[in-house]
Amino acid sequence: MNIPLVDLKLQYAPLKEEILSEISKTLDGMHLFLGENVQALEKEYSAFCGVKHAIGVSDGTQALHILLRAFEIGPGDEVITVSHTFIATAEAILLAGARPVFVDIDPHTMLMDVSLVEQAITPRTRAILPVHLYGQTVDMDPLLSLASRYGLAVIEDACQAHGATYKDRKAGSMGDGAAFSFYFSKNLGAYGEGGIITTNDDEIARRVRMIRDHGSAQKYHHDLLGMNARLDELQAVVLRAKLPYLESWNEKRRQHAAHLNALLKNAPVWIPFERRENCHVYHLYVIRCKERDELLAHLKEHGVFAGVHYPIPVHLQQAVLDLGYKPGDLPITEQVVGEIISLPIYAELTQEQIEYMVDEIDAFYA
Ligand SMILES: Cc1ncc(COP(=O)(O)O)c(C=O)c1O
Numbered sequence: 001m002n003i004p005l006v007d008l009k010l011q012y013a014p015l016k017e018e019i020l021s022e023i024s025k026t027l028d029g030m031h032l033f034l035g036e037n038v039q040a041l042e043k044e045y046s047a048f049c050g051v052k053h054a055i056g057v058s059d060g061t062q063a064l065h066i067l068l069r070a071f072e073i074g075p076g077d078e079v080i081t082v083s084h085t086f087i088a089t090a091e092a093i094l095l096a097g098a099r100p101v102f103v104d105i106d107p108h109t110m111l112m113d114v115s116l117v118e119q120a121i122t123p124r125t126r127a128i129l130p131v132h133l134y135g136q137t138v139d140m141d142p143l144l145s146l147a148s149r150y151g152l153a154v155i156e157d158a159c160q161a162h163g164a165t166y167k168d169r170k171a172g173s174m175g176d177g178a179a180f181s182f183y184f185s186k187n188l189g190a191y192g193e194g195g196i197i198t199t200n201d202d203e204i205a206r207r208v209r210m211i212r213d214h215g216s217a218q219k220y221h222h223d224l225l226g227m228n229a230r231l232d233e234l235q236a237v238v239l240r241a242k243l244p245y246l247e248s249w250n251e252k253r254r255q256h257a258a259h260l261n262a263l264l265k266n267a268p269v270w271i272p273f274e275r276r277e278n279c280h281v282y283h284l285y286v287i288r289c290k291e292r293d294e295l296l297a298h299l300k301e302h303g304v305f306a307g308v309h310y311p312i313p314v315h316l317q318q319a320v321l322d323l324g325y326k327p328g329d330l331p332i333t334e335q336v337v338g339e340i341i342s343l344p345i346y347a348e349l350t351q352e353q354i355e356y357m358v359d360e361i362d363a364f365y366a
């Protein structure tokens with residue numbers, strides 16, 4: 001049996017007719033940028049998240065970058081985040097000209113350890129950037145109250161957490177602003193690049209809209225230094241066709257996770273830890289084990305294409321060496337990156353595939 005990490009063909013088949021017909025209409029109209037589909041998606045996604053504004057952008061990396069710029073965070077400023085994330089989180093901070101300051105993670109959730117944030121605050125700190133990695137939100141209430149005590153902005157990296165909730169509040173609705181990615185393999189993915197920014201702040205929304213379109217609110221009048229980071233109409237068509245299914249796809253992922261948890265109960269691996277106040281949407285189902293590389297190779301040999309998200313922590317990446325971090329600085333982060341395996345968890349996965357994966361894990365340990 002072959003089980004890929006994601007299988008988008010299965011998701012596309014039932015949506016194909018609708019998507020192709022809407023794409024065809026859009027091409028007939030040839031209104032390709034910031035048209036009716038982007039505007040409608042922005043309304044639909046803001047309603048989905050329960051926020052005032054959603055602003056479509058070119059991708060998740062630029063969503064983070066634009067938000068930081070909208071908050072006027074730049075050279076001389078520090079932003080507290082985690083190293084156990086995709087490089088884009090730190091890249092966006094560096095693109096804005098600011099410095100990422102990394103705190104370690106909680107070993108159970110593998111998310112920002114909120115108890116370590118206060119000691120990382122300096123007079124240069126301007127924002128905290130929690131990452132809702134794998135589809136589960138950071139413990140937001142203590143983080144939000146810490147940020148408000150110190151007058152810091154909270155920018156959520158919700159790029160992996162479409163539809164996740166914390167105490168019934170949606171990811172992307174809790175901080176001062178949030179960034180989502182529509183990279184093709186996300187729980188809500190485009191057929192190309194895409195992203196969206198959510199916020200309840202009218203002034204930030206106004207600035208974000210301008211920055212994504214060359215700093216302009218009126219054609220050829222550029223009041224802010226911006227960039228070209230618009231979401232295009234064709235991607236908005238795809239995302240609008242998929243959005244009504246997101247909750248049910250997330251629910252399927254949760255059911256698969258519960259099934260995997262039950263089947264893996266006796267295996268010598270750590271299963272994902274979901275906090276009581278969270279609704280985890282399992283963008284990734286990540287187990288931990290001591291024999292990671294051997295298990296990964298065994299699974300691959302038997303057709304299970306698991307992944308590692310991510311094998312090298314950001315603070316030890318060549319690209320950011322000049323930040324001055326060294327091995328040993330973030331011990332929990334450095335330990336878990338050698339132990340994690342992401343098992344396939346897409347909505348269309350079958351019971352047989354799930355049982356086969358677990359049988360192969362059991363066979364490895366036998
Ligand atoms: C946690 C996290 N942050 C940021 C990004 C960047 O998003 P994009 O790939 O759309 O630029 C991603 C996407 O892979 C991500 O997983």
